[in-house]
Amino acid sequence: MSTDYLVKALAFDGVIRAYAVRSTETVGEVQRRHQMWPTATAALGRTISGTVMMGAMLKGDNKLTVKVQGDGPLGPMVVDANAKGEVRGYATNPQTHVPLNEKGKLDVRGVVGTQGMISVVKDLGMKDYFTGQVPIISGEIAEDFTQYLVVSEQVPSAVALGVLVNPDNTVKAAGGFIIQVMPGATDETITLLEQKIAEMTPISTLIDQGLTPEGILVEVLGQENVEFIDKLDVKFECECSKERFGNAIKGLGRVEVQAMIDEDHGAEAQCHFCLETYQFSEQELKEYIDEIQSAE
Numbered sequence: 001m002s003t004d005y006l007v008k009a010l011a012f013d014g015v016i017r018a019y020a021v022r023s024t025e026t027v028g029e030v031q032r033r034h035q036m037w038p039t040a041t042a043a044l045g046r047t048i049s050g051t052v053m054m055g056a057m058l059k060g061d062n063k064l065t066v067k068v069q070g071d072g073p074l075g076p077m078v079v080d081a082n083a084k085g086e087v088r089g090y091a092t093n094p095q096t097h098v099p100l101n102e103k104g105k106l107d108v109r110g111v112v113g114t115q116g117m118i119s120v121v122k123d124l125g126m127k128d129y130f131t132g133q134v135p136i137i138s139g140e141i142a143e144d145f146t147q148y149l150v151v152s153e154q155v156p157s158a159v160a161l162g163v164l165v166n167p168d169n170t171v172k173a174a175g176g177f178i179i180q181v182m183p184g185a186t187d188e189t190i191t192l193l194e195q196k197i198a199e200m201t202p203i204s205t206l207i208d209q210g211l212t213p214e215g216i217l218v219e220v221l222g223q224e225n226v227e228f229i230d231k232l233d234v235k236f237e238c239e240c241s242k243e244r245f246g247n248a249i250k251g252l253g254r255v256e257v258q259a260m261i262d263e264d265h266g267a268e269a270q271c272h273f274c275l276e277t278y279q280f281s282e283q284e285l286k287e288y289i290d291e292i293q294s295a296e
């Protein structure tokens with residue numbers, strides 16, 4: 001049972017919307033499943049924390065996918081999250097690590113790259129999709145999420161994301177916050193928050209010191225200003241199943257499925273997110289062909 005969670009809050013009479021998450025165990029599970037190396041863990045862990053907070057901005061059964069496609073050695077990262085705090089994600093090359101940067105920190109930019117796109121697809125139900133994308137401006141992820149929220153969703157936002165990795169590659173601390181400015185906020189409030197955020201201890205350090213998501217928002221917004229409105233458990237959850245992969249195989253069409261039978265006498269599919277492997281026997285593939293034919 002994960003003790004990770006996320007809080008939503010309003011502040012300054014509702015003109016500031018805020019989210020904070022502790023995702024240490026969730027990012028830790030992804031690190032273990034994919035045997036990730038530290039810089040890759042930091043990059044994907046930041047993306048997971050940012051995406052799970054964006055998921056919390058959705059309602060009901062809505063969900064979203066964030067893709068970070070930079071030109072660095074990590075390759076594309078894909079993270080899915082929903083409005084219930086469930087998240088899953090992977091990096092194309094999980095065993096990626098580079099030397100620390102000039103500040104002595106994990107060089108996330110060095111593995112993500114500085115050229116490319118961050119794209120977001122929101123599944124709003126009833127075949128209604130919202131997509132937005134912006135160029136990567138930093139490769140450090142938090143700045144890129146900020147850029148996405150400001151440019152694509154047109155909500156002035158501040159995003160902080162952090163991951164600390166232990167010497168044995170396990171995850172020591174992970175989390176983040178998003179502060180958003182709604183119409184009606186005064187310049188004074190905005191300046192105050194900008195100062196506060198600029199002076200703050202790094203988010204991963206705060207989480208490592210045991211600060212809760214509530215504590216983080218109190219730190220940023222001030223105890224007297226913040227009103228917590230919701231709390232959500234956060235956990236790694238993969239919705240893959242043999243049936244879903246089976247449907248994908250059927251979707252390839254009769255010729256492709258026949259080729260799997262002729263060449264391999266079966267098929268194997270692996271989920272990119274959780275690494276679960278599904279086997280399909282020759283008999284199962286033959287049944288798929290019957291199904292495809294009867295649907296034609």
Ligand SMILES: [Zn+2]
Pocket residue numbers: 238239240241271272273274275276
């Ligand atoms: Zn899976």
